[in-house]
Amino acid sequence: xxxxxxxxQNIAFFFLLVxxxxxxVPVSLIVVIIIQKGLPAINWQFLSDVPRQGMRAGGIFPxxxxxxxxxxxxxxxxxxxxxxxxxxxxEYSKDNPLNRIIKLxxxxxxxxxxxxxxxxxxxxxxxxxxxxxSILSGSLTxxxxxxxxxxxxxxxxxxxxxxxxxxxxxxxxxxxxQTIRHIVLPNAIPGILxxxxxxxxxxxxxTAPILFTVAAFYLPQLPKSIFDQAMALPYHLYVISTQVPNxxxxxxxxxxxxxxxxxxFMNLVAIIIRYKFRKKKKW
Amino acid sequence: xxxxxxxxxxIWFDSTQALKDVSMQILPNEVLSVIGPSNSGKTTFLxxxxxxxDLNPNFRMSGNVMFEKEDIMKIDVELLRRKIGMVFxxxxxxxxxxxxxxxxxxxxxxxxxxxxxxxxxxxxxxxxYLWDEVKDRLTESAFKLSGGQQQRLCIARTLAVEPExxxxxxxxxGLDPISTxxxxxxxxxxKEKYTIILVTNNVKxxxxxxxxxxxxxxxxxVELDKxxxxxxxxxxxxxxxxxxxxxx
Ligand SMILES: Nc1ncnc2c1ncn2[C@@H]1O[C@H](COP(=O)(O)OP(=O)(O)O)[C@@H](O)[C@H]1O
Ligand SMILES: [Mg+2]
Numbered sequence: 001x002x003x004x005x006x007x008x009q010n011i012a013f014f015f016l017l018v019x020x021x022x023x024x025v026p027v028s029l030i031v032v033i034i035i036q037k038g039l040p041a042i043n044w045q046f047l048s049d050v051p052r053q054g055m056r057a058g059g060i061f062p063x064x065x066x067x068x069x070x071x072x073x074x075x076x077x078x079x080x081x082x083x084x085x086x087x088x089x090x091e092y093s094k095d096n097p098l099n100r101i102i103k104l105x106x107x108x109x110x111x112x113x114x115x116x117x118x119x120x121x122x123x124x125x126x127x128x129x130x131x132x133x134s135i136l137s138g139s140l141t142x143x144x145x146x147x148x149x150x151x152x153x154x155x156x157x158x159x160x161x162x163x164x165x166x167x168x169x170x171x172x173x174x175x176x177x178q179t180i181r182h183i184v185l186p187n188a189i190p191g192i193l194x195x196x197x198x199x200x201x202x203x204x205x206x207t208a209p210i211l212f213t214v215a216a217f218y219l220p221q222l223p224k225s226i227f228d229q230a231m232a233l234p235y236h237l238y239v240i241s242t243q244v245p246n247x248x249x250x251x252x253x254x255x256x257x258x259x260x261x262x263x264x265f266m267n268l269v270a271i272i273i274r275y276k277f278r279k280k281k282k283w
Numbered sequence: 284x285x286x287x288x289x290x291x292x293x294i295w296f297d298s299t300q301a302l303k304d305v306s307m308q309i310l311p312n313e314v315l316s317v318i319g320p321s322n323s324g325k326t327t328f329l330x331x332x333x334x335x336x337d338l339n340p341n342f343r344m345s346g347n348v349m350f351e352k353e354d355i356m357k358i359d360v361e362l363l364r365r366k367i368g369m370v371f372x373x374x375x376x377x378x379x380x381x382x383x384x385x386x387x388x389x390x391x392x393x394x395x396x397x398x399x400x401x402x403x404x405x406x407x408x409x410x411x412y413l414w415d416e417v418k419d420r421l422t423e424s425a426f427k428l429s430g431g432q433q434q435r436l437c438i439a440r441t442l443a444v445e446p447e448x449x450x451x452x453x454x455x456x457g458l459d460p461i462s463t464x465x466x467x468x469x470x471x472x473x474k475e476k477y478t479i480i481l482v483t484n485n486v487k488x489x490x491x492x493x494x495x496x497x498x499x500x501x502x503x504x505v506e507l508d509k510x511x512x513x514x515x516x517x518x519x520x521x522x523x524x525x526x527x528x529x530x531x
Contacts, residue, residue: 094340164375168437171335172388172444173365182391187378 041254073139082150138214157191316493411439431462
């Protein structure tokens with residue numbers, strides 16, 4: 001029997017479509033359900049008030065603030081270190097087996113379960129450095145968790161800048177650092193930003209790393225310093241969903257909605273920045 | 284005084300030998316054409332002179348290259364590259380505006396004065412025979428220029444740094460005949476002020492532009508002589524064969 005190329009193509013197309021739907025449908029369902037059940041809970045009081053009546057009423061303001069603090073702290077720590085490490089790995093380290101292993105190890109660190117980072121943060125920051133359960137410990141733990149993402153995406157962004165640009169710059173008598181600073185980095189910024197914001201989204205959404213290092217079960221006032229504990233959205237969601245009985249479904253989905261909106265908003269910013277830069281990209 | 288003196292130069296990349304026992308001199312203000320089939324080591328030779336081969340981690344060499352009586356491996360590499368400019372085979376504008384492309388080298392060397400910078404850019408673009416075509420669009424991206432214009436932009440960018448020597452690596456290989464003619468015009472004018480080393484796959488171009496011509500084959504310098512001598516009465520029959528093949 002002769003193969004019918006048209007039929008083969010249709011079969012392939014069918015499977016591709018199914019695979020695509022398998023991804024898109026559940027994700028859209030989750031988003032739709034959260035919006036449907038969570039949106040009615042959203043009002044000014046919910047966003048600006050502290051939790052009341054054992055978290056069965058009131059708002060989630062301290063959790064929002066806590067998450068923003070934690071994410072900001074994580075990025076202040078992880079972006080400079082991650083970027084410098086990426087520059088070192090892509091521009092300065094020689095291509096030898098040791099460095100290849102290091103790069104591979106960093107890629108794989110991104111896949112380590114977040115609870116492991118949580119335990120690591122507990123041992124190192126909370127106990128060993130005696131920062132206690134605090135915003136500082138939590139931010140550092142989240143920072144370490146997202147370092148591999150930032151390093152790997154930044155390194156890929158740096159390496160995707162054509163070698164010929166570097167050669168031109170060097171051939172004009174620019175130093176290696178000038179070449180990195182004026183040619184390589186500016187052209188890698190979109191990729192670096194994307195990696196950073198992906199990391200931010202991950203840091204905002206994870207529960208396990210903050211569980212032992214910062215998260216407060218119930219703390220109606222705002223933190224006053226980086227050595228205070230804080231509430232955070234993912235942990236708060238976990239608490240009101242599993243630890244506190246009889247919380248209204250509206251409040252739980254409302255919290256999930258805020259968390260989702262925050263993460264999606266950050267991703268949207270990443271997309272816009274990337275789009276802007278791509279339009280400016282000249283090669 | 285000679286500009287370059289090259290003594291028993293051997294170059295390897297990993298285990299492939301790209302240059303074998305090359306010794307020669309390059310004189311100030313001459314145009315030296317370098318011809319030879321591909322993979323004969325022309326680019327390797329050229330990139331030796333401004334130490335671009337250093338960027339390749341597998342690069343090894345023996346022998347030495349003296350630039351104005353100083354070993355180039357002992358000269359500060361950034362200073363060396365300021366004095367020895369390079370134009371690559373493909374037009375390679377940086378992802379910057381036309382103006383910033385030309386200004387780039389000078390800026391990296393510390394010039395900040397805006398008026399002087401504008402003068403330098405204008406002067407370099409004039410020398411590259413590009414000023415009239417771009418003077419009204421200096422802020423546009425360099426990628427908007429045609430291939431030939433881009434290559435002249437690259438020449439202007441090299442000139443702006445005010446080098447003593449300019450290395451051209453098959454600068455017209457990607458260009459149409461009209462653009463080639465314009466780039467050649469620019470090169471011929473440059474003879475007066477600079478020492479020029481022109482690697483070319485175009486034997487006629489070598490004959491038109493070069494004072495002397497060097498013929499490379501399989502990493503060896505087969506023959507180096509006055510251009511008309513090379514093209515009328517070469518000493519080596521391999522040179523003769525190559526030139527006949529190319530012209531015939
Ligand atoms: N970066 C490199 N890595 C390995 N081998 C190289 C490299 N550059 C050149 N070579 C080798 O050196 C020889 C000369 O190459 P090249 O100088 O580019 O010749 P040409 O410019 O005359 O075509 C060739 O055999 C080539 O394969
Ligand atoms: Mg070549």
